Amino acid sequence: MSIKNWISESFPVDNEALSHASSEPIPNHMKKWWWALGGTPFYMFVVQIITGLLLAFYYVPNPDVAYESVSKITNEVSYGWLIRSIHKWSANIMMATVILHMMRVFFTQAYRKPRELNWMFGVIIFLLTLILGFTGYSLIYEQMSYWAMKVGTEIAAATPFVGNWIANFMRGGEDIGQATLSRMHILHVLILPMVMVILLFIHVYLIRTLGVTDLRFKNEEKAERKTFPFWPNHVMTELVMVALIMFVLVALSLIWPAHMGAKADPTTTPMHIKPEWYFYPVYRWLKLSNLTLGVIVPMICVGILFFWPFIDRFFEKVFPKKEVGFWIGVLGALLLTVLLFWETIAH
Amino acid sequence: MQRRNFLTNLFAFVPLILGFLGISKMSMDFLTPTRKAQLRKVFASNLADLPINGTKEMIDLKGNKFNLIRTGEKEVKALSTTCTHLGCSVYWEADKNQFYCPCHQGVFDSDGNVVSGPPPTKLDSYETEIIGSNIYIFMKDNIA
Numbered sequence: 437m438s439i440k441n442w443i444s445e446s447f448p449v450d451n452e453a454l455s456h457a458s459s460e461p462i463p464n465h466m467k468k469w470w471w472a473l474g475g476t477p478f479y480m481f482v483v484q485i486i487t488g489l490l491l492a493f494y495y496v497p498n499p500d501v502a503y504e505s506v507s508k509i510t511n512e513v514s515y516g517w518l519i520r521s522i523h524k525w526s527a528n529i530m531m532a533t534v535i536l537h538m539m540r541v542f543f544t545q546a547y548r549k550p551r552e553l554n555w556m557f558g559v560i561i562f563l564l565t566l567i568l569g570f571t572g573y574s575l576i577y578e579q580m581s582y583w584a585m586k587v588g589t590e591i592a593a594a595t596p597f598v599g600n601w602i603a604n605f606m607r608g609g610e611d612i613g614q615a616t617l618s619r620m621h622i623l624h625v626l627i628l629p630m631v632m633v634i635l636l637f638i639h640v641y642l643i644r645t646l647g648v649t650d651l652r653f654k655n656e657e658k659a660e661r662k663t664f665p666f667w668p669n670h671v672m673t674e675l676v677m678v679a680l681i682m683f684v685l686v687a688l689s690l691i692w693p694a695h696m697g698a699k700a701d702p703t704t705t706p707m708h709i710k711p712e713w714y715f716y717p718v719y720r721w722l723k724l725s726n727l728t729l730g731v732i733v734p735m736i737c738v739g740i741l742f743f744w745p746f747i748d749r750f751f752e753k754v755f756p757k758k759e760v761g762f763w764i765g766v767l768g769a770l771l772l773t774v775l776l777f778w779e780t781i782a783h
Numbered sequence: 784m785q786r787r788n789f790l791t792n793l794f795a796f797v798p799l800i801l802g803f804l805g806i807s808k809m810s811m812d813f814l815t816p817t818r819k820a821q822l823r824k825v826f827a828s829n830l831a832d833l834p835i836n837g838t839k840e841m842i843d844l845k846g847n848k849f850n851l852i853r854t855g856e857k858e859v860k861a862l863s864t865t866c867t868h869l870g871c872s873v874y875w876e877a878d879k880n881q882f883y884c885p886c887h888q889g890v891f892d893s894d895g896n897v898v899s900g901p902p903p904t905k906l907d908s909y910e911t912e913i914i915g916s917n918i919y920i921f922m923k924d925n926i927a
Contacts, residue, residue: 583871587886590869601815609816610923611845702846705871707885723887727868727903 461663462670463650472677473537474643477565478636479678480530483685485629487523495575497621499614502577503699510696521689527569529685531714534565542765545748546649552745554642559742561635564628569712571624577617582700584711585612585620591722594731612702710779717775720782737768820845820923827851830916833859840864843922848872849909851918861909861920862895868902882906 465471494513496505509516538558541547547555574585589612593603608615650661664670698706711719722730740747748761823844828851833839839851841861848864864873864882871886881898882891890898895906910921 583886587869587871594869604816605814607816610820615816703842703848703872705873705885707874709871709885719887722869723901726901730901 457644458665458667460644460666461647462666463648464662464664465651466648466670467664467673472674473533473540475674476533476677476681477530477537478640479674479681480526480533481632481636483526484523484530487519487526488625488629490519491523492625495621497575497617499577499617499700502575502617503696506576506578507696510694517693518686518689521693522685524694525685525688527572528713529681531565531569534562535714538562539765539769542744543762544649544651545761547745548748549745551642551646551649554639554646555745556742557635557639557642559738561632561639563738564632564635566714568624568628568632569714571620571628573712574620575617575624576696577700578697579700579706580697580709580711582612582702583705583709585616587711589616591731594727595735596728596732708783713776713780716779717772720775720779822921823924824912824919824921826917827861827911827920828918830857830913830918833918843909843920844924845922850875851920857913859911859913859918861911863907863909865907866902867897867904867906868900873906 491509494505494509494516496502506520509520511517541555541558570584570588573581574588575581589603589606592606593599595602604610606616606619607613608619652659710716718734721733724730725733744761751758751760751764825844827841828839830853833851833853835853835855837853840848841851842848850862850864851859852862853859864875865871866873866884866886866889868884868887868889871884873882873884873889873891875881876883880893882893882895884890884900884902887901889900889902891902891906892898895908897903897905912919912921
């Protein structure tokens, strides 16, 4: 028996099913190479899994030595600085492209029936990406990350009714310490990535079964629907994007490598403190409002985002053809942009 | 549904669901911290070492900074320097006679009252006691 026969007997593959699964008809508008905002964060997630696994070989989740272990990765381990920088930059690009992808889906109304549930899974993936960013940043145990952890858990504590329970659960006690770092670590390296893989699988499965939304531009409304196969055409477009983004990722890591701030000092908050850029809007909002509103308003916004397909349907029914949903989106995006830039330029 | 099927389902799934709920409860209890911090009376300073209107920066048993201020012959107050908004430590700005929080720009006066910014309440204070010439402070320990 040849090796080929032995493999096909021991590991039978249904070629027909495989070919059917990979030849998903993709609408023609996706031939444009920049139409890959959904694939980019997925690719960034893969980069983070690989670099994260490498970092895990040296990282020690203990408050006494966590900072030193990150310092060792950055300054002593061969290519440690590069792996860490790529991990950091891929997280930032993942965040940015998830936001852009969501905006694209929002403004092209691709969340409408029958894709409401997939939009909701998308919002959960977005929130998970934020939490992954928060937990990952906490692990460095430098001044900024320590105080981000402190402020983050205090924000959770300000949640009405269940706040204190959630904050104590996050910290593993009343204060930030070993229990907190252990929790952030296990969340960041195991639980959240595992949940993310499951959600991404569901997200992609639903895209595959419901199909990609067919976008019609002006003068194309009555044209015949044109498609092209996922494999190999669209995969090739994605691979071009992968090469381009890998180039950008390495370039960013070389020009602005991840640095180390001062070691965490639980007694002194740094005079100039800021979270990661994707938390800027909420951070600025917390400065502008009182604590309860500061916490509740972002929660309501997330709720609106989550149930948006149904809210949009309601507006469409009450104010047909007025595009209320579109203008709410524009207003929301403008508001977030203003808060983001305000915090960026603030000292 | 036939009675036999109903009973089969009842005996199969009810214990399964109850078991699952029991294990979930145990897991949540396992992950929820149970030890609570206790209040302790700790010696902080001798009156002779703290002149009237003098202040001393100290650290409590949980590692948080506080200011010990002598306000009279037999009067002291201990003011936490942890911001009541989101837990950052505040800075004393002597030239402005105020505390400033760098996280969300909260401002407190020298008694800890909120002057401006988002903090919801005044700075916390510790209960103090003077026995003879010794100053004691009641503070939570760090066993949690």
